[in-house]
Amino acid sequence: MTQQPHPDTSNYMVTCAVLTTSDTRTTETDTSGQLIQDLLNAAQHRINYYQVIPDEPTLIQSELSTLGQRDDIEAIILNGGTGIAKRDTTYDVVEKLLTKTLPGFGEIFRYLSYQEIGSRAIASRAVAGVYHNKLIFSLPGSRNAVRLGMEKLILPEIIHLVKQL
Template sequence: MSTSPEQHRQAAPRSVRCAVITVSDTRTVETDTSGALIRERLERAGHVVVGYAIVPDEREAIGQVVDEFVARSDCDAVLLNGGTGIARRDVTYEAIVERLEKRLDGFGELFRWLSYREIGAAAMLSRAIAGVYRSKIVIAMPGSTGAVRLAMDELIVPELAHLVLEARK
């Protein structure tokens, strides 16, 4: 007997424990509007933010903080924003892709498609990525507030608990 996506969602945890990482050389806690938006959207959906960090655009630093959050037993998912473009300093993609055991290519594809509808061809510059790392969900999205709002509202919040359920299997 097959199950529908709705049946899977009903079996998913009601609340997911998340860490939020902002990748930026310039943002501070006071100026990190995208990180604040992620935390607000998660909490509004009934999820719990168990950690928050701002990390410079340095591949090793990003990887270290992701590793620390993924190692925590009270963390189910790590959501990053920033550093997913093509500028020389944008290294979030590289830090994440080398860790993923399973990639969720559909996340990046859908994000770019939705972005294209809003901003046109510039959407191709995004290297948004998601996947599974040590049975935890890791999602990296662009750092602009508009991109974060789009990713959170259209993709992440609606499926996060279902993603966590599947990653735990």
């Protein structure tokens, strides 16, 4: 059971953007992006933007720059591109844009992943932080990783973190 030292009693609705970075997925085949949206909706948050884009640094940076300027977005949740393969560039772009990092997000995500998949968890470069006064969470693209990150880390803390900003 997840403990919350400061439970959020309000029913605040966070406005979110969901961005999938993938060279192979489309909006029709993006089961991880759909899972993020389903979990956000179930928690009564709002999705004001959803897109699938290639794992291409200039496209990711441009998309995040645009989302960073929007007043109707409080949190951006990305999935995909966090591994170490040549085409996995999402982490590199996101990490450079963050003005504040939440190191505990990646650390705890890898710890929880280790409990599920063992030593392969070291290959994950999940990261979170702040960009243009918005929360950014970047998760691996697998459905299991998305479910883990959303249920164990993002959903329990998103309202608290948004209120901190």
